[in-house]
Amino acid sequence: MEFKEVVSALSALAQETRLRVFRLLVEAGPEGLPATEIADRLGVRHNLMSTHLTILANAGLTTARREGRRVFHSIEFENTRSLLSFLVEDCCNGCPEKCASLLDEILPASACA
Template sequence: MLLVIEAPLAIDALSALAHAGRLEAFRLLVKAGPEGLAAGELARLTGSKPNTLSTNLNILSTAGLVSSRRDGRSIIYTAGYDRMRELLAFLMEDCCGGSPEICAPLAAVVSKRCAAEGARA
């Protein structure tokens, strides 16, 4: 069952994403999937300095949007898919107001993206 987060947690997550560097890192981690990315690779892909990236990842982590694990000498970061789904559910909770055509384009985008990703796997 999908939980819908409360407004304070949604605000924290949205605030964490309201920065170009953090949003870019989060989107790369979402795209990377459950395997995640090493911090060094993420820094390379974003063009971020390690200390800046570390700060951004800590902010995302505090908001529940990323998690990390150690793999040898590397720290691997992954997207917090549960929080992402909760945030999306929060944003969509009151969508449509009885008019499903309002949100239908979003469902089509998700279906199209997921089908394309599944075809590549």
């Protein structure tokens, strides 16, 4: 992941509602949640939630799929893994063998794939 992408992702998450949406979608797993349910659970107006979801999607953190009349949003797990990898890339003074399991503990490769 490049610096520009990391800055975009972290900027998207640096807002309380979007961070709450992101955490809710992580909890929901790969099935995701309909936009209306996300808005209702977090007590946010639907039109405002749409804006937040667009910002998260533009940052590469979420993806959307249409099922009938509903739009489901879910975490883009590979991009999330890349973001976390970038953040801990030089962990332990660049000695990955000292902290190799850190990312696997945070988001195992098999989780929600």
